[in-house]
Each structure stands twice: as structure tokens, then as C-alpha cells.
Amino acid sequence: xxxxxxxxxxxxxxxxxxxxxxxxxxxxxxxxxxxxxxxxxxxxxxxxxxxxxxxxxxxxxxxxxxxxxxxxxxxxxxxxxxxxxxxxxxxxxxxxxxxxxxxxxxxxxxxxxxxxxxxxxxxxxxxxxxxxxxxxxxxxxxxxxxxxxxxxxxxxxxxxxxxxxxxxxxxxxxxxxxxxxxxxxxxxxxxxxxxxxxxxxxxxxxxxxxxxxxxxxxxxxxxxxxxxxxxxxxxxxxxxxxxxxxxxxxxxxxxxxxxxxxxxxxxxxxxxxxxxxxxxxxxxxxxxxxxxxxxxxxxxxxxxxxxxxxxxxxxxxxxxxxxxxxxxxxxxxxxxxxxxxxxxxxxxxxxxxxxxxxxxxxxxxxxxxxxxxxxxxxxxxxxxxxxxxxxxxxxxxxxxxxxxxxxxxxxxxxxxxxxxxxxxxxxxxxxxxxxxxxxxxxxxxxxxxxxxxxxxxxxxxxxxxxxxxxxxxxxxxxxxxxxxxxxxxxxxx
Amino acid sequence: xxxxxxxxxxxxxxxxxxxxxxxxxxxxxxxxxxxxxxxxxxxxxxxxxxxxxxxxxxxxxxxxxxxxxxxxxxxxxxxxxxxxxxxxxxxxxxx
Numbered sequence: 001x002x003x004x005x006x007x008x009x010x011x012x013x014x015x016x017x018x019x020x021x022x023x024x025x026x027x028x029x030x031x032x033x034x035x036x037x038x039x040x041x042x043x044x045x046x047x048x049x050x051x052x053x054x055x056x057x058x059x060x061x062x063x064x065x066x067x068x069x070x071x072x073x074x075x076x077x078x079x080x081x082x083x084x085x086x087x088x089x090x091x092x093x094x095x096x097x098x099x100x101x102x103x104x105x106x107x108x109x110x111x112x113x114x115x116x117x118x119x120x121x122x123x124x125x126x127x128x129x130x131x132x133x134x135x136x137x138x139x140x141x142x143x144x145x146x147x148x149x150x151x152x153x154x155x156x157x158x159x160x161x162x163x164x165x166x167x168x169x170x171x172x173x174x175x176x177x178x179x180x181x182x183x184x185x186x187x188x189x190x191x192x193x194x195x196x197x198x199x200x201x202x203x204x205x206x207x208x209x210x211x212x213x214x215x216x217x218x219x220x221x222x223x224x225x226x227x228x229x230x231x232x233x234x235x236x237x238x239x240x241x242x243x244x245x246x247x248x249x250x251x252x253x254x255x256x257x258x259x260x261x262x263x264x265x266x267x268x269x270x271x272x273x274x275x276x277x278x279x280x281x282x283x284x285x286x287x288x289x290x291x292x293x294x295x296x297x298x299x300x301x302x303x304x305x306x307x308x309x310x311x312x313x314x315x316x317x318x319x320x321x322x323x324x325x326x327x328x329x330x331x332x333x334x335x336x337x338x339x340x341x342x343x344x345x346x347x348x349x350x351x352x353x354x355x356x357x358x359x360x361x362x363x364x365x366x367x368x369x370x371x372x373x374x375x376x377x378x379x380x381x382x383x384x385x386x387x388x389x390x391x392x393x394x395x396x397x398x399x400x401x402x403x404x405x406x407x408x409x410x411x412x413x414x415x416x417x418x419x420x421x422x423x424x425x426x427x428x429x430x431x432x433x434x435x436x437x438x439x440x441x442x443x444x445x446x447x448x449x450x451x452x453x454x455x456x457x458x459x460x461x462x463x464x465x466x467x468x469x470x471x472x473x474x475x476x477x478x479x480x481x482x483x484x485x486x487x488x489x490x491x492x493x
Numbered sequence: 494x495x496x497x498x499x500x501x502x503x504x505x506x507x508x509x510x511x512x513x514x515x516x517x518x519x520x521x522x523x524x525x526x527x528x529x530x531x532x533x534x535x536x537x538x539x540x541x542x543x544x545x546x547x548x549x550x551x552x553x554x555x556x557x558x559x560x561x562x563x564x565x566x567x568x569x570x571x572x573x574x575x576x577x578x579x580x581x582x583x584x585x586x587x588x
Binding site: 391 | 496500501503504505507508509510511512520523524526527528530531532533534535537539542543544545546548549551553556565568569571572573574575581583584586
């Protein structure tokens with residue numbers, strides 16, 4: 001393997017500009033790595049030829065001095081972003097044959113900055129899952145393995161293709177989307193960094209909708225700085241998304257220091273949950289020590305409604321999903337199944353039964369139930385009230401501190417198939433990431449250490465609305481002090 | 494609020510999801526387990542709490558009410574499973 005694939009985005013930018021290597025060499029090395037990594041099932045759709053063509057154009061732009069900041073940087077796109085002329089699936093059979101005639105706002109911005117996509121990365125179907133096992137295109141296998149074991153592990157989810165591709169050195173960075181933890185949990189499982197910005201920072205236009213009040217695009221990359229570099233290209237106001245924030249996008253990467261003097265970091269006591277890995281608890285305390293060493297003051301805070309966040313999420317998210325996924329009816333795009341002599345209604349029901357996988361069907365059923373007449377007040381309205389209390393908890397905590405430090409997930413990665421029998425056991429993966437999603441806050445996972453089996457564990461930083469800078473700085477402080485995550489042995493080659 | 498077979502069938506109809514008779518009992522059990530877990534929310538005191546409808550408070554002005562897009566019928570139909578005469582085509586609705 002060429003060492004071009006292990007570099008940071010910042011080092012790639014410098015190398016391209018100094019002429020140490022060309023964009024064609026850089027992208028070519030990543031295409032070769034992607035071809036060798038096919039056993040991991042990272043991509044749903046590969047666009048290697050288009051990537052090589054774009055790389056040659058990037059070399060011309062670099063030579064002419066017209067290149068964007070991410071010119072020639074090889075990335076992957078979660079297959080939930082609509083891409084013009086490139087099949088877009090949401091990892092679902094229901095979108096069979098769908099090729100968008102338009103480009104999502106986020107991927108258009110990345111293209112404009114010069115980033116080069118190697119293709120569309122695998123995910124849980126409609127981003128509903130925490131292990132990438134609900135994909136209609138098969139599960140992603142994590143490049144990470146436990147010490148002394150060759151058991152296949154999940155890469156986390158729903159952005160599992162993104163986390164695995166970045167960890168396997170197939171792309172320098174990848175887009176993700178996060179509804180309840182779908183960037184942060186897979187980043188933690190694969191030993192990389194991942195940031196979900198404030199709700200509204202990145203336009204949802206052209207991102208296939210799951211739960212619109214929660215969905216937010218973000219980045220998975222191998223360093224905090226790389227996350228900042230990508231995010232500043234992706235974020236920005238878009239009038240086509242009515243919840244897009246009309247706020248200036250700071251130059252986060254240039255402002256990164258890792259210096260936390262004068263900052264106060266809160267440790268929410270309710271995040272110490274039953275069944276938490278003992279090593280994870282120690283790592284969390286170690287993380288607080290690292291932040292103290294970076295100049296922060298550590299305070300204990302309380303988020304009293306933490307335990308109610310998951311059940312709240314599993315009302316709000318399925319309710320919004322059942323509404324958003326009503327559009328898949330076999331009429332305008334995707335799969336159509338018409339039973340012999342069937343009516344229009346028969347077509348709708350047969351198409352949706354054939355096109356959606358079990359987890360998506362389950363969530364549509366829950367969402368339809370909690371929104372149905374007679375149950376709306378007891379479930380949906382109640383959940384929106386508890387959601388207000390969860391948001392208020394955060395606001396009160398942020399009166400006492402500037403940032404929060406928590407674990408990202410209760411455990412490290414688990415074997416493929418290990419948690420499929422019980423949906424609730426799978427949902428519990430997101431116990432630490434869902435509360436900040438419900439409150440729309442910026443949050444990030446950063447690699448901090450390993451569990452007893454040598455599997456990566458992440459710590460999560462949560463900030464005030466629009467304080468991505470604070471989140472990134474604290475994550476950088478941990479990154480500077482934590483052991484560097486091991487590069488996975490390329491056992492798949 | 495236990496979900497029975499009849500409720501599963503009614504919700505499936507509302508969601509336009511065909512559910513085979515053989516799947517109804519399994520789905521009822523799954524939904525009951527998830528809804529039973531969700532029911533813990535009923536114990537939270539939300540007296541006087543307004544439901545959250547906007548996670549990040551922000552003010553957005555009104556935009557001009559004007560046509561900004563259009564004339565792309567071919568683009569819109571290109572992904573349709575069936576189309577004819579510039580329209581989406583579906584099974585016969587009226588005999």
C-alpha cells in the first residue's frame with residue numbers, strides 16, 4: 001500500500017500544493033485501496049472512473065492556481081445524499097433504479113471546494129440502524145478486529161460504510177448523517193473522529209429524509225482538524241431548506257488550538273449507566289483529566305431527563321419517518337409492484353411491503369400508530385413535551401459549563417449478528433448520543449482509547465448551539481493526549 | 494394500551510403496508526414490546542410544558558412568493574416506473 005492513503009487531509013492539501021504528488025496519484029492510490037477493500041462491502045455504488053477524471057481536472061486547477069481548498073481530496077459520500085447522475089439508494093430496495101437529476105446542497109458544496117467522491121457508501125436502510133446490518137445491500141464489515149480474533153465486527157451505524165471506509169484508509173474523509181448518533185457511534189466503533197454540527201448548519205436539501213427535526217449532515221475523518229476542514233466546506237445557509245441556519249460559517253480548522261483555558265467542562269452524572277464497560281468509565285475520567293490538563297475546569301452537572309431521551313426519540317423519529325416515507329408509493333420513482341389485476345391501493349401496499357426491510361417497516365408501523373387518532377396526545381405530543389424538558393436540561397447545564405464530556409457509546413463494536421434479535425437492545429447503542437440530537441446541539445466523537453479486547457472507544461463532546469468551535473477544540477485537546485488509534489491491519493487484502 | 498391483531502391490521506392499512514396474516518402476531522408482539530418500553534414517558538411530569546417544535550430558535554424572514562423552479566417535467570418523469578403523455582401512469586383507477 002502506498003503511504004498516500006494514510007495521510008491527513010491537511011497533509012494531502014500540502015502535498016498537492018508542493019507538488020510532492022499529483023491528485024491523480026493520490027486518488028489513484030485510494031481507488032486501488034478501495035478495490036482491494038471490496039470484501040468489506042463499503043460501497044453501494046463505485047464511481048472510480050469519474051473520480052480519476054476529476055483528479056486529472058484537479059491537477060489542472062492546481063497548476064492554474066484555480067483549485068478549491070479540497071481540490072484532489074478523495075472522499076466518500078453516504079448513499080443518503082442525492083447525487084446527480086449517480087444512483088442513490090438509501091440502502092433500500094424501494095429506491096430501485098433511482099438516479100437523481102439534482103445534487104444535494106452539501107455534496108454540491110464539497111464538489112465546488114474540489115473534493116473528489118469515490119462513490120456512494122453503504123449505510124443502514126434509510127439510516128435506521130446502529131450496526132449497518134439493515135442495509136438491503138448487505139452489512140459492512142468493520143476493518144477493525146479484536147486482538148487475537150478474526151470475528152467480523154460491525155462498523156456501527158447508520159453511517160457504517162463511511163466509518164469503515166475512513167478507518168480502512170479507502171477515503172480521507174466521508175460525509176455522514178446523524179439523526180440519533182449515526183455519525184458519532186460508528187466513528188467511535190472504528191477509532192476515528194466524527195462531528196454532527198448544530199441542527200441547521202448543513203442544508204438537508206437533497207438528503208433523503210428520515211426524521212426531519214433531527215437529521216443533520218456531518219463528517220467522519222481520521223482527525224479533528226480533518227473534520228473541521230470538511231465541515232467548513234459543507235456548512236452554510238441554503239434557502240431551499242426552511243430550517244437552514246442563516247449564520248456565518250467560521251474557519252474552524254484555522255481557529256483550532258486545543259487550548260481550553262477559561263473553559264468549563266461539565267460531566268453529566270446521569271450518563272453513568274448500568275452495564276457500562278468498566279474500562280469506559282475509567283476512560284471517561286481519564287478524558288476529564290486530559291481536558292483539565294488542557295486548561296479546563298471540570299464540574300459535575302445534571303441532565304435529569306437523560307433516561308427519557310431514548311423512548312422520546314423512538315416516538316419522534318418513527319413518527320417523522322412514517323410521514324417522510326409515505327412518498328415511496330411506486331408512482332414517481334423507485335420500485336413498483338403491482339399484483340395481478342391489482343388496484344392502485346394494492347400497488348401501494350405491495351410496493352411498500354416488498355421495498356422496505358423489516359426495521360423500516362417496524363418504524364413506519366410505530367410512527368403511524370403513535371400519530372393515529374386517539375394516540376397522538378398520549379405519545380407524540382407527550383414526547384414533544386419531554387423533548388422540551390431534555391432541551392431545557394441542556395440549557396440549564398450550559399449555564400454552569402461551556403461543554404459536556406460523555407462517552408460516545410456504552411460499549412465498543414460488537415460482532416455481526418450479535419444484537420439483531422431484540423430491537424431495543426440495538427436502540428440502547430444510542431443512549432449517549434440521542435439526547436443532544438433531540439436538543440439539536442453540536443456534538444462530536446473523538447478516539448480516546450480501547451476496551452479490554454483492544455477495540456476503539458470514543459468520548460463525546462457536546463456544545464452550545466453554534467459552538468462547533470468549542471466542541472472541536474475540546475476534541476483536539478483529547479486527541480493531543482490520547483494514544484493514537486492503531487491503523488487497522490489490512491487483513492482484507 | 495396493548496396492540497392486538499386488529500390494531501396491527503388497521504395501522505398497516507393506514508401505513509399502506511401489506512402485512513400477511515402470518516406476520517400479524519409477530520408484529521403485534523414486537524410493537525407491544527417497543528410501546529411498553531416507550532410507556533415509561535407517561536411517568537414524566539409535563540404539566541405546563543409546551544411541546545418543543547423548533548430545536549434551534551432562529552428567526553427567518555419571509556421570502557418573496559415567486560416561482561424559482563419549473564420547466565423540468567422530463568427530469569421529474571425520468572425516474573417514474575411508468576409514465577405516458579407527460580404524466581405518471583398508474584393502474585386503472587376508474588372502470
